[in-house]
Amino acid sequence: MAQGILIVVNQEGGRVRRVAYEMLSLAQRLAPGQVTALTFGDGADATREGLARHGADQVVLLSQPAYQRYSSDGFAKAVEKVVETVDPEALFFPATAWGRDLAPRVAGLLGAGLASDCTEIYSRDDGRLGAVRPIYAGKVHARVAIDSPRQIFSLRPNIQAVTESGRAGGLVAVDPGLDASTFQAVVTEVQQSQGGQLELTEADIIVSGGRGVKAPDNFKVLGELADAMGAALGSSRPVADEGWVPHSYHIGQTGKVVSPTVYVAVGISGAIQHVAGISGSKYIVAINNDAEAPIFKAANYGVVGDLFQVVPALAEAVREIKKDA
Amino acid sequence: MKTLVLVKQVPDTATKIRLNPGDTAIQTDGIKWVINPYDEFAIEESLRLKEKFGGEVVVVSLGPSRVEEAIRQALAMGADRAIHLLTDAELDSAGAARALARACQDEGYDLILTGKQAVDDDQAQVGSLLAVELGLPQVTVVLKLEIDPDAKHIRAERELEGASEFVELPMPAVVTAQRGMNDPRYPTLPNIMKAKKKEVKSIPVDSLGVSTDLWVRVEELTLPPERPAAKILTGDPADAARELARLLHEEAKVI
Numbered sequence: 001m002a003q004g005i006l007i008v009v010n011q012e013g014g015r016v017r018r019v020a021y022e023m024l025s026l027a028q029r030l031a032p033g034q035v036t037a038l039t040f041g042d043g044a045d046a047t048r049e050g051l052a053r054h055g056a057d058q059v060v061l062l063s064q065p066a067y068q069r070y071s072s073d074g075f076a077k078a079v080e081k082v083v084e085t086v087d088p089e090a091l092f093f094p095a096t097a098w099g100r101d102l103a104p105r106v107a108g109l110l111g112a113g114l115a116s117d118c119t120e121i122y123s124r125d126d127g128r129l130g131a132v133r134p135i136y137a138g139k140v141h142a143r144v145a146i147d148s149p150r151q152i153f154s155l156r157p158n159i160q161a162v163t164e165s166g167r168a169g170g171l172v173a174v175d176p177g178l179d180a181s182t183f184q185a186v187v188t189e190v191q192q193s194q195g196g197q198l199e200l201t202e203a204d205i206i207v208s209g210g211r212g213v214k215a216p217d218n219f220k221v222l223g224e225l226a227d228a229m230g231a232a233l234g235s236s237r238p239v240a241d242e243g244w245v246p247h248s249y250h251i252g253q254t255g256k257v258v259s260p261t262v263y264v265a266v267g268i269s270g271a272i273q274h275v276a277g278i279s280g281s282k283y284i285v286a287i288n289n290d291a292e293a294p295i296f297k298a299a300n301y302g303v304v305g306d307l308f309q310v311v312p313a314l315a316e317a318v319r320e321i322k323k324d325a
Numbered sequence: 326m327k328t329l330v331l332v333k334q335v336p337d338t339a340t341k342i343r344l345n346p347g348d349t350a351i352q353t354d355g356i357k358w359v360i361n362p363y364d365e366f367a368i369e370e371s372l373r374l375k376e377k378f379g380g381e382v383v384v385v386s387l388g389p390s391r392v393e394e395a396i397r398q399a400l401a402m403g404a405d406r407a408i409h410l411l412t413d414a415e416l417d418s419a420g421a422a423r424a425l426a427r428a429c430q431d432e433g434y435d436l437i438l439t440g441k442q443a444v445d446d447d448q449a450q451v452g453s454l455l456a457v458e459l460g461l462p463q464v465t466v467v468l469k470l471e472i473d474p475d476a477k478h479i480r481a482e483r484e485l486e487g488a489s490e491f492v493e494l495p496m497p498a499v500v501t502a503q504r505g506m507n508d509p510r511y512p513t514l515p516n517i518m519k520a521k522k523k524e525v526k527s528i529p530v531d532s533l534g535v536s537t538d539l540w541v542r543v544e545e546l547t548l549p550p551e552r553p554a555a556k557i558l559t560g561d562p563a564d565a566a567r568e569l570a571r572l573l574h575e576e577a578k579v580i
């Protein structure tokens with residue numbers, strides 16, 4: 001009978017994203033039986049120790065040459081083969097660009113229901129899993145059940161705690177026996193975007209600017225605060241549309257949905273589409289010179305004032321505190 | 326080249342969501358319905374492909390009768406005709422994909438374009454599920470699409486965290502559109518008039534013979550917990566900034 005959870009993650013150069021450990025930690029807390037981690041490609045072997053430490057009872061490492069380059073259809077077939085061997089009752093994927101591409105493909109092949117981008121996964125009284133997923137970009141939370149025999153979830157990064165449980169991480173050898181020349185959609189090139197800025201969906205602190213910042217150059221002021229706080233930079237949509245910052249900064253219902261510990265909204269009015277995308281933040285801080293700005297209704301802390309005075313002073317105060325710490 | 330473009334009608338993003346206790350769907354009275362924003366990029370891209378390579382753009386949309394408004398709008402942007410899969414039932418992604426796949430199969434295609442995600446359910450699944458149903462390759466969250474119809478070859482740039490990924494694949498395929506792919510056009514008045522006469526073929530989902538059993542079932546919808554009233558600081562900016570830093574350090578313990 002199907003039991004346990006299969007966690008499907010990607011790795012680059014022997015390193016997995018933190019969300020892999022978040023999923024393993026969560027899986028161990030749910031204690032459904034064996035927790036298996038699956039990863040792909042050159043360097044997969046180097047991930048074994050970390051995966052085991054964070055809760056993988058066993059690992060499947062598809063380091064065969066066929067899996068050096070990502071292919072959505074090829075990798076989905078490989079996962080299908082691993083599922084035949086491991087027979088898990090549930091699969092977890094990260095709700096990252098990679099996981100959100102692969103998970104529905106696997107769901108289609110397995111004929112199983114998928115709940116995307118979950119913020120909570122829990123054990124139900126009937127012994128199955130349930131999940132909470134934000135919909136309408138976070139304006140609503142949906143509690144969902146999956147009624148197909150196998151259950152698939154993708155988990156939003158940056159929400160679950162990471163714990164170490166020191167499992168064995170025993171090797172399960174699986175050769176899906178696939179020929180890479182039959183893979184149809186194949187990645188041929190990856191270009192890192194310049195800046196090397198922290199990924200917003202994984203950032204612990206975000207400093208975000210809106211039209212109140214007034215000009216692209218003024219983002220330097222925010223950059224200084226971000227440096228002081230160890231934060232990533234984000235923005236409202238109009239600012240990205242204007243080209244003041246890269247498109248990847250755009251946060252909200254039609255941009256990135258983020259869930260940092262602290263979100264600092266600077267010169268952002270707090271339109272419903274923007275607030276939807278930040279509602280998962282633990283603390284929201286608003287800096288705005290209009291006391292009536294709707295962002296203050298969404299915030300935990302607010303400063304009514306001119307950002308060009310408040311932000312540099314805040315950067316200075318944060319540096320002071322960090323110096324003393 | 327024949328492109329099918331999948332269009333979902335969703336509540337306008339400015340909608341404030343209302344729920345009654347125990348609801349498993351949102352209150353829809355008074356809602357303004359629009360084309361899913363990501364589907365506008367898919368429509369625009371399919372129109373550009375037609376302008377470049379010739380052929381036809383067919384809209385496929387599944388939903389209740391109100392969906393026809395979104396369909397007419399897509400036709401006003403320039404699509405040639407449409408298929409409306411009619412149902413009042415709330416399907417899950419898999420059910421919707423099965424129904425849409427059947428209609429696509431019957432219609433025939435060189436390419437299928439969808440949005441990367443519907444901004445109501447935020448599942449981001451239907452494109453991929455449709456691809457599996459039809460035995461097609463996929464490329465999702467696409468920023469840039471290059472097509473060679475003679476070689477039946479696609480090269481696409483898709484968005485990753487802090488990077489771009491280039492994917493090559495054969496046609497036919499399913500491509501899901503991300504913001505940034507293009508700037509969708511606005512329908513002109515003459516085109517709005519023309520759209521009224523374009524063909525919309527209505528097909529009841531029940532007649533398709535596909536299972537619409539739910540695999541993913543909503544048990545409860547709730548509004549997110551409200552934040553406690555904000556602590557608002559006013560007055561001298563330097564003092565307010567220092568006090569904010571202190572609160573973040575001592576109360577929230579985040580710096």
Ligand SMILES: Cc1cc2nc3c(=O)[nH]c(=O)nc-3n(C[C@H](O)[C@H](O)[C@H](O)COP(=O)(O)OP(=O)(O)OC[C@H]3O[C@@H](n4cnc5c(N)ncnc54)[C@H](O)[C@@H]3O)c2cc1C
Pocket residue numbers: 209210211212213235236237238239250251252253254255266267268269270271272273274277287288289290293305306307308338362
């Ligand atoms: C379909 C659709 C989807 C959308 N999706 C998104 C989305 O995903 N994300 C998003 O952000 N928006 C989105 N929008 C746009 C949204 O409706 C708002 O227009 C936008 O969020 C406003 O951006 P803003 O707050 O930067 O600018 P504004 O609304 O212009 O606000 C600027 C703020 O800066 C303040 N300010 C000015 N000067 C100063 C100063 N010196 N010091 C301090 N404060 C100052 C002002 O008081 C004001 O509150 C969408 C809109 C539509 C129609």
Ligand SMILES: Nc1ncnc2c1ncn2[C@@H]1O[C@H](COP(=O)(O)O)[C@@H](O)[C@H]1O
Pocket residue numbers: 331332333334361363364367385386387388418421438439440441442443444446447448449450451452
């Ligand atoms: N009911 C529908 N009718 C037509 N297209 C749909 C429907 N549902 C989803 N789609 C398409 O699939 C994409 C992804 O939707 P989803 O998987 O629901 O996030 C949308 O952007 C649409 O292009």
